[in-house]
Amino acid sequence: MITKKIENVKNIVRNYNVLIVEDDSFIREQLSRILKKLFKEIYIAVDGKDGLSKYKENKNNIHIIITDLNMPHIGGLQMIEYIKEIDKDIPILILSAHSESHFFMKSIRLGVDGYLQKPLDSDLLMDLIKKVVLKKKLQDDLLESTNFLNQYKEAADESAVVSKT
Numbered sequence: 001m002i003t004k005k006i007e008n009v010k011n012i013v014r015n016y017n018v019l020i021v022e023d024d025s026f027i028r029e030q031l032s033r034i035l036k037k038l039f040k041e042i043y044i045a046v047d048g049k050d051g052l053s054k055y056k057e058n059k060n061n062i063h064i065i066i067t068d069l070n071m072p073h074i075g076g077l078q079m080i081e082y083i084k085e086i087d088k089d090i091p092i093l094i095l096s097a098h099s100e101s102h103f104f105m106k107s108i109r110l111g112v113d114g115y116l117q118k119p120l121d122s123d124l125l126m127d128l129i130k131k132v133v134l135k136k137k138l139q140d141d142l143l144e145s146t147n148f149l150n151q152y153k154e155a156a157d158e159s160a161v162v163s164k165t
Contacts, residue, residue, distance in 0.1 A: 009126045010038050013133045017041040019058075021051030021067035021079065022095070027120065031066065031095075034122065038129070048074030052082050059086060064132060069096040069103060077103070080110050089139060091132040095120060 018039045022028040023046055035042055043058055045051035048071045055062055065083065069076035080092055093114040094107055107115060113135070114128040 009130045009133075012130055012137070013038050015040055016063040016133055016136070017043065017058075017061050019043040019045065019051065019055055019062045019065045019067075021045040021048065021054075021065065021071070021076065023047050023068060023071040027068075027095070027118070030120070034125070035066075047071040048076055048079035052079050055083055056086070063091070063136060064129070065090060065092045067092065067094060069094060069098055077106050077110065080107070080112065084110055091136050093128055093132060 016039055018035055018041075020028060020031055020035065020042060022031060025046075028044065028046070032042055032044055041061070043054050043062060045054045048067075050073075051065075051067060052074060055065070065080075067076045067079065071079075074082075076094060076096070083090060083092070088111065091113045092111075093116065094112055095116050095118060096103065097118045099117060104115065113132045116124060116128065
């Protein structure tokens with residue numbers, strides 16, 4: 001079942017890169033093993049500080065972030081705040097063992113795109129990744145179309161001759 005889901009999602013996300021931020025080495029390895037089958041490139045960080053650093057270094061190449069909340073040095077929510085100051089539209093998914101409402105409320109205020117509880121449900125992860133990447137793709141297509149229309153408008157404005165009589 002998971003293999004069929006992976007193939008379905010792979011066709012959508014194969015041109016995108018992901019940053020995984022997870023302090024638990026077992027979960028980090030498990031997640032990266034699954035996501036290597038999907039994404040073009042994977043960046044891996046071991047905590048929030050490392051995640052923020054990797055994002056800053058590679059911000060033009062990272063299209064989606066999957067992060068834990070409770071990590072040393074910088075927690076997931078604080079890392080998300082810093083990243084959202086740089087790019088408010090970057091899609092972010094949270095994987096966490098925490099289910100307290102204040103985590104949910106803060107993540108909603110930060111504009112997080114999805115929240116998964118540990119232990120990881122692979123089917124739900126695939127569904128969320130698909131949803132988030134489709135949304136990102138639509139945003140990218142809209143931006144590209146808007147840029148094209150602006151260029152067309154500028155070209156038309158430059159070549160138009162207007163006279164008043």
